[in-house]
Amino acid sequence: MEKPIQNEEFIMLTIKRLGCDDAQILMEGARSKAAHIGVPMCIAITDESGNLIAFERMNGGKITSITIAQDKAFTAAGAKKATHEYGSASQPGSAAYGINSAIGGRLMVVAGGLPVIIEGEVVGGIGLSSGMPAQDLACAQAGLEHFSNSMVQR
Amino acid sequence: MEKPIQNEEFIMLTIKRLGCDDAQILMEGARSKAAHIGVPMCIAITDESGNLIAFERMNGGKITSITIAQDKAFTAAGAKKATHEYGSASQPGSAAYGINSAIGGRLMVVAGGLPVIIEGEVVGGIGLSSGMPAQDLACAQAGLEHFSNSMVQR
Amino acid sequence: MEKPIQNEEFIMLTIKRLGCDDAQILMEGARSKAAHIGVPMCIAITDESGNLIAFERMNGGKITSITIAQDKAFTAAGAKKATHEYGSASQPGSAAYGINSAIGGRLMVVAGGLPVIIEGEVVGGIGLSSGMPAQDLACAQAGLEHFSNSMVQR
Amino acid sequence: MEKPIQNEEFIMLTIKRLGCDDAQILMEGARSKAAHIGVPMCIAITDESGNLIAFERMNGGKITSITIAQDKAFTAAGAKKATHEYGSASQPGSAAYGINSAIGGRLMVVAGGLPVIIEGEVVGGIGLSSGMPAQDLACAQAGLEHFSNSMVQR
Numbered sequence: 001m002e003k004p005i006q007n008e009e010f011i012m013l014t015i016k017r018l019g020c021d022d023a024q025i026l027m028e029g030a031r032s033k034a035a036h037i038g039v040p041m042c043i044a045i046t047d048e049s050g051n052l053i054a055f056e057r058m059n060g061g062k063i064t065s066i067t068i069a070q071d072k073a074f075t076a077a078g079a080k081k082a083t084h085e086y087g088s089a090s091q092p093g094s095a096a097y098g099i100n101s102a103i104g105g106r107l108m109v110v111a112g113g114l115p116v117i118i119e120g121e122v123v124g125g126i127g128l129s130s131g132m133p134a135q136d137l138a139c140a141q142a143g144l145e146h147f148s149n150s151m152v153q154r
Numbered sequence: 155m156e157k158p159i160q161n162e163e164f165i166m167l168t169i170k171r172l173g174c175d176d177a178q179i180l181m182e183g184a185r186s187k188a189a190h191i192g193v194p195m196c197i198a199i200t201d202e203s204g205n206l207i208a209f210e211r212m213n214g215g216k217i218t219s220i221t222i223a224q225d226k227a228f229t230a231a232g233a234k235k236a237t238h239e240y241g242s243a244s245q246p247g248s249a250a251y252g253i254n255s256a257i258g259g260r261l262m263v264v265a266g267g268l269p270v271i272i273e274g275e276v277v278g279g280i281g282l283s284s285g286m287p288a289q290d291l292a293c294a295q296a297g298l299e300h301f302s303n304s305m306v307q308r
Numbered sequence: 309m310e311k312p313i314q315n316e317e318f319i320m321l322t323i324k325r326l327g328c329d330d331a332q333i334l335m336e337g338a339r340s341k342a343a344h345i346g347v348p349m350c351i352a353i354t355d356e357s358g359n360l361i362a363f364e365r366m367n368g369g370k371i372t373s374i375t376i377a378q379d380k381a382f383t384a385a386g387a388k389k390a391t392h393e394y395g396s397a398s399q400p401g402s403a404a405y406g407i408n409s410a411i412g413g414r415l416m417v418v419a420g421g422l423p424v425i426i427e428g429e430v431v432g433g434i435g436l437s438s439g440m441p442a443q444d445l446a447c448a449q450a451g452l453e454h455f456s457n458s459m460v461q462r
Numbered sequence: 463m464e465k466p467i468q469n470e471e472f473i474m475l476t477i478k479r480l481g482c483d484d485a486q487i488l489m490e491g492a493r494s495k496a497a498h499i500g501v502p503m504c505i506a507i508t509d510e511s512g513n514l515i516a517f518e519r520m521n522g523g524k525i526t527s528i529t530i531a532q533d534k535a536f537t538a539a540g541a542k543k544a545t546h547e548y549g550s551a552s553q554p555g556s557a558a559y560g561i562n563s564a565i566g567g568r569l570m571v572v573a574g575g576l577p578v579i580i581e582g583e584v585v586g587g588i589g590l591s592s593g594m595p596a597q598d599l600a601c602a603q604a605g606l607e608h609f610s611n612s613m614v615q616r
Binding site: 167203204228229231232233234246247249250251252253254255256257258259261 | 367370371372373375376379394395398399400408409412413416417418419440441442
Binding site for chain 1: 327328331359360361362363364365366367371374
């Protein structure tokens with residue numbers, strides 16, 4: 001006999017994803033670090049599927065960084081790794097050489113994109129651009145730290 | 155005192171999403187209908203974020219439909235509505251007129267794209283192309299029906 | 309005799325442009341209206357050149373609207389008019405017919421994009437997407453009103 | 463009591479930007495150098511946001527350079543640095559390795575793009591293409607020098 005559909009019978013996946021407020025906390029941490037080091041940044045937060053949740057270009061952030069910040073967040077979330085990991089893996093002679101131009105150039109291999117990971121699951125991505133790659137990365141990390149601290153306090 | 159992070163304290167969203175096996179069931183229903191009406195189709199299944207899970211071009215499916223089927227599934231999942239709803243809403247003189255060329259032309263307003271909805275939530279999209287729009291739609295619907303039936307039986 | 313360059317001798321243009329904080333005020337007004345009418349939106353703010361300053365996807369905002377909101381703001385700022393003005397001007401038989409697919413589909417003719425105008429000068433653009441076009445437009449207008457009110461109070 | 467909006471109360475940014483006549487002066491300097499060295503060039507001038515103000519393909523300028531010259535000017539203005547600075551910063555093993563394919567390949571790292579800077583502010587960009595990179599750069603520099611000289615004489 002047929003019985004009504006029960007949720008637990010689905011094969012369906014259950015996904016954790018950054019919400020709008022989470023994105024603002026990440027943004028806050030990154031923005032504050034950028035202000036501290038004196039480099040106005042473009043900051044992008046995506047969900048775990050690489051789709052944009054929030055973006056901000058600080059006064060003086062670079063025009064070219066509007067796309068680059070988003071693509072760093074997209075790459076980090078979508079590929080589940082830091083963009084700079086691709087940087088080393090894509091050096092001439094390495095296995096991923098040339099990957100930087102994939103997806104119409106959206107696959108970013110320069111530092112500044114990090115996955116947001118909660119309990120081992122990628123739930124989003126954060127991407128920064130406008131400074132030196134190491135500065136971009138430091139601000140992305142500051143975003144993650146601020147987010148992590150804010151969760152502990154809840 | 156700091157305490158370990160508890161899952162229920164996150165602002166994080168929880169999302170239901172089609173899995174790989176779900177996609178094959180949808181595909182099976184659509185393919186079987188396409189065979190039945192004698193029109194080889196391109197069939198695309200995306201997750202709820204519009205990202206491709208599964209694709210199949212039956213022998214004889216149109217080359218141009220490779221992109222169209224994917225974009226129908228993307229539109230249905232991403233916009234949470236049937237593509238043919240945009241078809242009527244975007245007629246000359248209607249409010250969404252001109253929307254068909256949005257997102258680089260990925261926003262499909264031709265019949266054949268349907269959201270996959272479980273318990274009121276969009277969990278994916280299915281898009282068909284190669285036949286007349288009404289045939290594409292019929293096959294998409296057949297995919298949904300087969301999926302729905304298979305869930306009842308589990 | 310050569311004399312040092314004086315600023316007033318330049319032919320250079322002087323442009324007024326939304327800053328980062330201005331963008332947040334516009335965002336706030338639009339978000340609050342969206343919440344009030346119960347439609348989670350994608351909200352984009354660009355500068356007068358059409359380059360993105362701020363973006364937010366409210367929980368439940370459509371994936372397809374991520375690009376559409378940005379392109380509405382881009383169109384409104386870049387073309388210095390409301391997107392719905394193009395909607396009427398581009399109807400079949402009208403002079404701008406077909407303009408909707410221009411710029412790779414970025415030229416939006418659906419309501420929901422408005423230029424931000426200060427003292428007769430376009431200083432930016434605001435674009436909303438996820439609801440009915442009339443709802444998108446109402447939220448864009450709410451953004452402008454909130455911005456305008458906030459300036460009077462300063 | 464509310465008082466009329468005064469310009470100085472805005473948070474708004476004030477931007478200096480190349481005008482149409484400025485662009486022609488830059489063009490003149492670059493074109494004259496190109497003629498002098500006997501290499502017909504594509505010459506592009508953008509404003510500080512990277513949007514094109516003027517373009518010229520001299521008789522014999524390369525077809526492929528139409529896009530490249532524009533993208534060099536876009537990169538120089540948008541990123542506020544010479545394109546050849548990215549050239550060295552993006553060598554294998556360097557921090558910006560792989561950046562050349564960003565923004566759909568618009569991020570140019572080859573010499574020939576320079577920001578136009580007035581009193582420390584980027585007001586536009588100039589990009590040349592068709593010759594050897596060193597020739598492209600020499601012509602871009604000639605454009606800047608001619609512009610700079612013309613301002614002194616006003």
